[in-house]
Each structure stands twice: as structure tokens, then as C-alpha cells.
Amino acid sequence: MRKFNFFYLPIIFLFVLVLTNCNKNSLTDISRTEVLSENWKLQRNSKLADKTGDVISQSNFKTDNWLNAVVPGTVMGSLVANGEVKDPYFGINLKNIDKEQFVQTWWY
Template identity: 40%
Template sequence: MKKTLLFIFLLLTSFCSIASDGVLQERRYEQVLISQAGHNGDFSWKMKKAGDILEKPEDISTTKINDSDWMPAIVPGTVLNSLVYNKVYPEPYYGLNNKLESNLIPDLYHAGRDFYTYWFRTEFVLDKSVHSEKKTWLQVDGINYRAEIW
């Protein structure tokens, strides 16, 4: 009886591993959009405060936008990570920098949500030979609060 159960278990395990190979093959092409700044990645991410941008979202999401005055951004990371990287604010984990009474880093409660609302952008090219007949997924890991993707 034990040998029969062991045989059935091994048979099912083998079948599942063979069946899953097709799923894994579809996901072999992967492009990770990690920033050059802070992570030594391959992509130049930039950020700018949403209130300082006059262009429409559909224009910001094109390659025609001039983003030369945008700050380098840390991706993956938060708005505060990037602001600290650009020396706008001091490192919050050093000393008492993040203490409310220090008034060195604006608190979301007092500053308001718009204060930390930023556009992040980068440009990348999809290989048509790989993506022409397939679905393309954009998986965004680590969104801190919420995001609109254009």
C-alpha cells in the first residue's frame, strides 16, 4: 500500500513539474527597470513634483517630454528615498532627523498628501521579436501608497 501511494505521489509530482514548464517558458524574457541612481541599474528614472508640472499626463508619458530639469529617482524606492538621495532632506534614520520637533523632514500629516505626490518616469524599448504575439505585463513591485500608471 505504501509503495502504491509513493508511486502515485511521484507520478503526480512529475506531471506537475512537466506541466509547469510551459508556464515558466513564457516568462523567461524579463526586463527589470531598476534605476541607475542608488541601485546601479540600467534605467534612468526621473521624478518631479506633480504640482510643478504643467503638461498633461498623456504628454508626460511620451518620449517627447523634456525632463532635463527632473531629479534622478531611486527605483525601487519611495519619494522620500529619492528626495534624500538628491539631498533635499537629510537621512531620516540618522540621529533625530525624523523627529517632528526637528522640522527637518515634513510630515505627511502636516504637509498634506500633495506635498509628496510626484511623477516618476523612465523610457524603455520592448523587443518586438519577443513581444509581437504575446501579452506584455507591467508588474510594479513596492508601490508605497498608490499610483496611476500611464
């Protein structure tokens, strides 16, 4: 029986090393992080009339007259940022806010 030739061992090791590193770029593309904190819009349900979620969720749905939303945040925070509601932490502005607008559904 022939003895194993150790001359080929480094070559085999390099070959395996190259093959295992060939696929690393595609793995990093799959596991990238996508930050979803910009370009959000907000609208109250009463202004959307008969639109349903399956219509609103379409990529070609127009949101031109929607408010810019602060994400992460709340509906109140977005309304304050858009000037729809005065700063609730100033004076008695919190008492003067119409609470009925928060009884309905809001769409992002």
C-alpha cells in the first residue's frame, strides 16, 4: 500500500478555503438590515372614504395628500410635526385637542 503524500495537503486546504469563501458575498446581501424609519405617510380613515386595506397597500396608491409621518412615533407626534395640532406640552394645548380624531383608524 502506498503512503499518503503530505505534499498535496496544503493544496487541498487552500482549495477548500477558496470554495468556502466564494459564497460569502451573496450571504451578506441576504442578511442586510433595512431601516424603515423614513418616507412614511399617515392619513385618517375618514378621509379615505371607501378605500380598503388591499387597495391602500398597493404600490401605485397615491399618497400625495397624506401627512408625513414620524416613525417610530405616534399619530399625535406626527400631527404635531405637521402643524395639525399645537404642541400638547405647551400651556393648555393638550386640553384643546379634539379627541374625536383619535377614535378612528389611521393608516400608515
